[in-house]
């Protein structure tokens with residue numbers, strides 16, 4: 120199956136009990152069973168079945184199976200949000216005293232989270248660019264995970280997965296990739312050596328900004344050394360499913376960051392048009408970037424432009440497609456605000472991956488908790504506008520930006 124066919128038919132063929140063509144919504148907290156013995160078996164993972172929606176639910180299961188297959192993973196665990204997915208993907212393997220290595224171009228919420236983790240004794244070493252060289256310099260005996268975004272939001276730096284995963288694996292450390300902005304349409308990170316993938320499925324997977332959710336997918340390829348990752352001792356018996364089993368039976372379940380069935384449903388529906396939307400979004404983003412490139416006094420950043428430093432990687436890893444986010448430096452904070460306010464179609468909103476174009480002044484919003492140094496390392500300047508391109512007609516979008524620029 121090719122991508123768009125797979126979105127509809129892989130791991131999903133409606134509901135056999137009713138013929139429903141969409142995933143039915145099981146809006147129930149608990150599931151009743153015919154005997155105490157049956158519920159005991161389900162609770163102890165000795166029989167398949169559902170007990171309680173914080174632990175599992177048919178609507179959520181269906182969404183997880185579709186995403187796992189699409190990312191070529193062995194399984195997936197869904198979360199209440201992308202942030203919950205990022206948090207859980209790490210807390211499943213870390214303990215006090217451990218270190219994370221991360222790219223400094225990360226999503227602002229993730230940078231804030233890594234600050235929060237310090238009080239629990241988990242520290243993060245940031246590198247301005249995630250490369251094999253920069254990461255290998257930072258690895259110590261305490262490093263337990265390398266975490267980065269494949270296309271940084273909003274820095275738009277692209278990671279060479281093969282090179283970085285090679286170095287990381289040679290130290291017995293897993294590579295965890297936030298692939299939210301790349302999506303499975305551009306790449307399956309497991310093909311290039313990533314071990315765990317997380318998504319904020321609130322974004323491109325949902326597609327129309329209707330529900331928050333997050334996903335953790337495991338490749339099943341990483342072998343967790345039980346001395347180094349001591350929590351894995353009792354999960355050895357699960358073989359390649361150890362990470363997912365530990366997550367489901369441990370911190371994910373107990374912190375209670377489960378996805379709501381309704382949101383799993385909305386994200387499943389959105390997922391079906393991911394290919395169509397991404398095709399249009401990438402094409403619109405490139406056209407808008409090409410136009411903005413011609414504007415004097417402004418600087419556009421889009422990975423698929425030929426003069427972008429990541430252009431070659433975009434070709435080899437993403438088949439030449441650059442995703443749907445670009446950033447524009449307007450010249451000053453004041454110009455950035457005026458440009459944003461003069462746009463007719465773009466919503467001024469803190470989201471990405473919607474069908475409509477969204478713009479935001481990153482420094483004063485999503486990076487408002489960051490230090491000046493953190494902002495600069497993340498490519499967030501005082502005049503930076505982040506644009507999440509929508510599916511509007513490209514001519515209309517370009518026309519809108521043209522008139523807004525003319526006004527300032």
Ligand SMILES: *Cc1c(COP(=O)(O)O)cnc(C)c1O
Nearest residue numbers: 200201202226272299319321332
């Ligand atoms: C939005 C986003 C997140 C956080 O996801 P939520 O669903 O908003 O919690 C994490 N990483 C990236 C790259 C994002 O864009």
